[in-house]
Amino acid sequence: xxxxxxxxxxxxxxxxxxxxxxxxxxxxxxxxxxxxxxxxxxxxxxxxxxxxxxxxxxxxxxxxxxxxxxxxxxxxxxxxxxxxxxxxxxxxxxxxxxxxxxxxxxxxxxxxxxxxxxxxxxxxxxxxxxxxxxxxxxxxxxxxxxxxxxxxxxxxxxxxxxxxxxxxxxxxxxxxxxxxxxxxxxxxxxxxxxxxxxxxxxxxxxxxxxxxxxxxxxxxxxxxxxxxxxxxxxxxxxxxxxxxxxxxxxxxxxxxxxxxxxxxxxxxxxxxxxxxxxxxxxxxxxxxxxxxxxxxxxxxxxxxxxxxxxxxxxxxxxxxxxxxxxxxxxxxxxxxxxxxxxxxxxxxxxxxxxxxxxxxxxxxxxxxxxxxxxxxxxxxxxxxxxxxxxxxxxxxxxxxxx
Numbered sequence: 543x544x545x546x547x548x549x550x551x552x553x554x555x556x557x558x559x560x561x562x563x564x565x566x567x568x569x570x571x572x573x574x575x576x577x578x579x580x581x582x583x584x585x586x587x588x589x590x591x592x593x594x595x596x597x598x599x600x601x602x603x604x605x606x607x608x609x610x611x612x613x614x615x616x617x618x619x620x621x622x623x624x625x626x627x628x629x630x631x632x633x634x635x636x637x638x639x640x641x642x643x644x645x646x647x648x649x650x651x652x653x654x655x656x657x658x659x660x661x662x663x664x665x666x667x668x669x670x671x672x673x674x675x676x677x678x679x680x681x682x683x684x685x686x687x688x689x690x691x692x693x694x695x696x697x698x699x700x701x702x703x704x705x706x707x708x709x710x711x712x713x714x715x716x717x718x719x720x721x722x723x724x725x726x727x728x729x730x731x732x733x734x735x736x737x738x739x740x741x742x743x744x745x746x747x748x749x750x751x752x753x754x755x756x757x758x759x760x761x762x763x764x765x766x767x768x769x770x771x772x773x774x775x776x777x778x779x780x781x782x783x784x785x786x787x788x789x790x791x792x793x794x795x796x797x798x799x800x801x802x803x804x805x806x807x808x809x810x811x812x813x814x815x816x817x818x819x820x821x822x823x824x825x826x827x828x829x830x831x832x833x834x835x836x837x838x839x840x841x842x843x844x845x846x847x848x849x850x851x852x853x854x855x856x857x858x859x860x861x862x863x864x865x866x867x868x869x870x871x872x873x874x875x876x877x878x879x880x881x882x883x884x885x886x887x888x889x890x891x892x893x894x895x896x897x898x899x900x901x902x903x904x905x906x907x908x909x910x911x912x913x914x915x916x917x918x919x920x921x922x923x924x925x926x927x928x929x930x931x932x933x934x935x936x937x938x939x940x941x942x943x944x
Contacts, residue, residue: 543664551575552727565728573732614674616656675725678705691716703788711791743789766930773934
């Protein structure tokens with residue numbers, strides 16, 4: 543089964559008409575995208591968009607053999623003139639299946655937002671799932687026939703990463719599923735940045751006019767096993783770390799800062815972080831990170847190593863010069879070595895967050911300088927064990943490794 547993407551952008555396209563934003567200004571060449579529409583085996587068209595016939599011609603295809611046009615958008619979609627020879631667009635009721643004379647079967651998938659998704663099975667048994675913008679499947683349950691792994695999924699990965707998480711939780715997206723992002727809008731700068739974010743979610747984007755073979759192997763970058771996200775205060779490092787795991791279910795969020803009873807400003811920070819996390823994530827407030835790293839299970843997000851180090855230095859008396867020289871330094875080195883070993887041996891996906899403090903003002907106190915130095919050593923040691931290392935500056939992620 544072949545799928546030609548006549549467009550891969552949001553309903554308004556990319557760049558959006560008359561939009562002055564930076565993303566639209568740089569959406570040129572392969573990063574310019576028409577509204578998403580799929581032509582399957584030259585016989586089935588999912589979503590009729592403006593200029594579909596010209597888009598097909600540019601891709602070396604024709605709409606002359608299309609026998610069915612189905613809509614996914616809420617309502618009847620944008621007002622588009624139906625090209626001569628094309629059947630009138632229609633919609634399959636949720637849960638119903640349409641059998642085409644070409645051997646394709648199309649089942650309508652109920653969504654949690656207005657619109658219709660379609661699961662298409664080709665004559666040779668390949669399966670793809672196409673979701674409308676802003677929607678995720680409703681009612682998917684693990685082990686159901688509808689949730690068997692698809693060969694290809696085309697969905698709004700950037701706008702609804704939780705849709706991909708739901709599909710993974712239900713088994714509808716497996717290790718070999720080719721996840722292709724469509725409905726791309728100006729929320730993320732086009733080019734390298736959108737590719738970087740999609741790769742972290744195990745997905746990819748392709749230019750308009752690309753023809754994909756469902757079930758064919760694609761060399762999509764694997765999701766890194768271990769990632770270290772560095773950044774200064776309010777740099778956006780926690781947002782970056784959380785974003786990397788939005789498309790995965792059942793994430794364990796390890797908060798190393800505790801509650802700090804009585805500190806209202808800290809409580810407000812903790813509340814903000816909690817509200818930002820998906821409801822399916824589980825939070826563990828602890829500095830005992832090593833046992834969690836040793837376990838197998840869903841992805842682990844540790845935020846952050848800076849506070850883990852503070853706790854470790856407290857426990858060995860690092861702030862007192864006498865205790866530091868009388869075994870405290872050695873004890874801290876052992877704790878850090880244990881953490882680094884645990885990161886190296888971790889078998890689950892791990893994202894770690896830490897502060898980058900070595901580029902700022904030199905601390906005025908000896909204890910402050912000691913903490914700065916030890917955090918620099920810790921970050922370097924952990925980074926050496928991570929496949930991916932990212933530095934976040936002013937909300938922009940700079941890839942240092944991976």
